[in-house]
Amino acid sequence: MKKIVPFSFFTILSLFVFAQRYTISGYVSDQKTSEKLIGASVYDTISKRGTITNAYGFYSLTLPEGKAVLIFSYVGYSPILWEVDVNSTINKNVLLNPTIQLDEIVVVGQRENRQVETTQMSLAQIPVQTIKQLPVFFSETDILKTIQLLPGVQSGGEGTSGLYVRGGGPDQNLILLDGVPVYNCDHLFGFFSVFNADAINNITLIKGGFPARYGGRLSSVLDIRMKDGNLNEHHKNFSIGLISSKIMLEGPIKKQKSSYLVSARRTYIDVLAQPFMQTATNVGTSGYYFYDFNSKFNYIFSDTNRVYLSVYVGNDKAYSRYKDSYYDDTNKYEEKMKAGIGWGNIITVLRWNHLFTPKLFANLTTTFSRYRFNVGFQNKQTTNSQQTEEYSLKYFSGIHDFSAKIDFDYRPKPNHNILFGTSATYHTFSPGINVFKVNTIYGDKLDTTFGGKNIYATEVSSFVEDDISLNAMFKANVGIHHSLFFVRNEWYSNIEPRLSVRYLFHEKWSLKAAYSIMNQYIHLLTNSGIGLPTDLWLPVTDKIKPQHSVQYALGIYSSIISGFDMSIEGYYKTMQNIIEYKEGASFFMQGSSWEDKITMGNGWAYGSEFFIKKNKGKTTGWIGYTLSWSWRKFDDLNFGKKFPYRYDRRHDISIAATHQFSERFDIGIVWVYGTGNSISLPIEHYPAHEFLIGEHYYFDDMPSVQYYNGRNGFRMPAYHRLDLSFNMHKKRKYYLRTWTIGVYNAYNRKNPYYLYFKHDNNQKRLTQISLFPIIPSFSYSMNF
């Protein structure tokens, strides 16, 4: 005991003496554009301590007094080495230069060992540049389609943007644009996503081991950050494609003080098709278009205060108009008809970053997010220009949220990164409202509203997490997320513990494990997998309980071969209170409320994901393979027996690669293979029992029973496809022009989209509809 006391005293004293620490903090940005670099690494080679920048490019590293050699590095940028004497608090903003290799090729590379070192598992980050190089449908760069190429992430089917992550549904993904949930990510019935890559800075996908700062969805988080806008110089980008054109403008409003970014895209199928439509019919016209618009402004008040305002508006519209007139002996009659279907999102974010101390970064955000779907029909009839009859029907559904959030990033020591915060969201759900109006000269007048009433709900969540380095080998991210949801006088409260651990058992090998509990208070009622915008977002109610999941994941990571990242992950996920339509129910079913159409049940999914990624060299890309199972069990479906989820995909392979032949020419290749979807299809039929009383025992005209080999018991044919793209760049006097020639489905595989029974000459056949054959496309872009 006598020995222990002085020893302890000495230890404490030593800690005190050596505890003279100072903080180096600042932002890491792109030298050319001043865009903040998210996830950039800051590492001291002497103390072997390091950190990464947060979502706003901010870092803070507290080091012992003395000499430090810091390396600032980031994907595709030349690292910077900085020697410093740490003897006071230092503010250091760093500008990294994009990799430029004279006489060589510009490559998109990623720092080695990064995925081995971090605690976060089941994470994927794809540089926007890579996304732009990969081939896509109609040469439209699509973030979600590229995300679908990662292991553990599946597409629903041909052309769709929906994400099915680790056996979960498309509503179980928290898709954030600048931190705001986006409820509908589809344009053109799911064939394109709403994210315009020109305006995007960073994309992060998390499939498991969710940090406590995220909540509200079961299966994944897709965090998409918009560019802030160039603080140094003005840039323009124009792009003309087969079906759409894009423009992006960015630049400083006041150099190094404030900047703007404006980006817009619109399709012109309607404009191009208009002359053909008018030739085909001289009384009516119809068309379809979508557009989206992103803008972002930011103002740097000081080193400690910065404000951002970002706005996204996107809409799809399909319309039809008809006008006809005719005469009798005395009168002229006219009829006008308008019908349309439209959907779209509006998102606005106002954000204030404040640095309280070099160790404490705060972020206050207020947001508005709205998704709305509407269908309209109007018919007007006039006689001698006097209105005689008017009918109109409008249907709309949607959701809108007002939200406020404050979160803090506190880095007291190099081995702690503590994040905490709270948020409150006020949801308004409109589950299908109809407005019907009639007005006739005969005095019939009707103006009525019917259908589901608005549902109001409040969601409050709080979190705290700490990324702790226990020693050089052990690192953990421990957190807790608490959520509250109030709807129709019902409170739901859930505590969600989260844990991720990393064991670095070799410099280039690590083992990671994660456990996370998630709850979800909103459901998506969908009647098909093709991303119909008729899908309804609905809250939990007194009858419909919150979705709940528990996920376990284990993985091994390696960067043993220079330039390659490899990983093998296994996961097991259980899901409770997930919803499905009841047997026989339909979106179009009248006379019953949405709550009566659905049933609740459970699901579970498990599988392994193999991932090899090449980060360096002329050829970059990845190969992903997923072996997985996804099951559902509902008391009211399939007689209570388990059945495969529609998107249960045993094998899923994706190969994505880009090769840069020269500064002027690069190609992209994507090949995907997936086991066919599980669908319910009858395989036999037989006569039903006719329930008649008395002497009616004849079987003529008796109904037939369609026998299914269980729900989702039939496998569609496998899906596979090869896409190619060729990008040709040329530096002109004032701009860089790029021709992109793409081939979608290069070997013209007829992939299944939909199966149905066709009756032809008294013959019944099972027929497959395929959507997209080989589709060549091109686009032309100018980057000023």
Add this chain to the structure above:
Amino acid sequence: MVNQVYRKNIYKKSSSIVTLFAILLLVLSCEKYLDMEITDTGRKPVVNAVFIADTFPVVKVFESKHILDNTHYKNISNAQVNIIVDGQPWSLTYDTIKRIYTDTSLRISSQSNVIVNVDTYLGKAEGTTTVPIHVPILSCDTFPHFDKNGNYDGVELRLRFKDIANVHNYYMITFHSNSLYPTFDAYNEPGLEYINEKIFLDDFAFDGKIKTLKFFVYRYAGKYMNYNGIIEFYLFHLDESLYKYQLSLQKQINTGNSPFSEPVMVYNNIKNGYGICGSASYFKFKLEL
């Protein structure tokens, strides 16, 4: 020079082949429909055996068909159909006119346990059921009905029956009239489903209680048609299997093979085959208006 010409030729040929290939692919890709195959696992016997209390047994036996087979259903007339009623075996004979297996000398009484064994060229099939007891309709009272403004607009009918306590019971109610148009306004109630003019009830929400169902005969029906007439109500007390079968069957019929409707699996309790082995008792109530 020769080399250049050679290269040009090669280039020309390659271009032609590529162009031809591209055109061919584009033409081929116009074919969007593709016939698919469904594995044929072979035929199975279909046994439709529904026993109604106090009537003679009726069993129908068919051959199932592959889903792409569009021909008429084939009745199996040479099967061995035996039933065991409360331990007593009976052999049913085939009625070639009605195309049923029956024994008109036998009456199936309520609470009997019935086992059906069918032996066909497709194999043996089996089912079992216990016939439920009669549940009478207690009354069907009529009341004048008024709209929101207090105007008389028809007749409200209240059909009452008492559920048997401490047993899980299942009911199906049908109603018919040759001259009137009674309606049943389906409402949200646990255990109640109204499909194809059949009311299905699961008694978990009214175990042992008197159940009242409301029907209406609206005035307009009487104004433009015959206001007087007879309505027949049938209250079927079903065993669980028949309830599940009927409910799922009606749902499947109701979807009409719409691609926007969720698929419905029809309940099946025949071992080694398809169909239903179920039973019911019924009570008929005539109401004269």
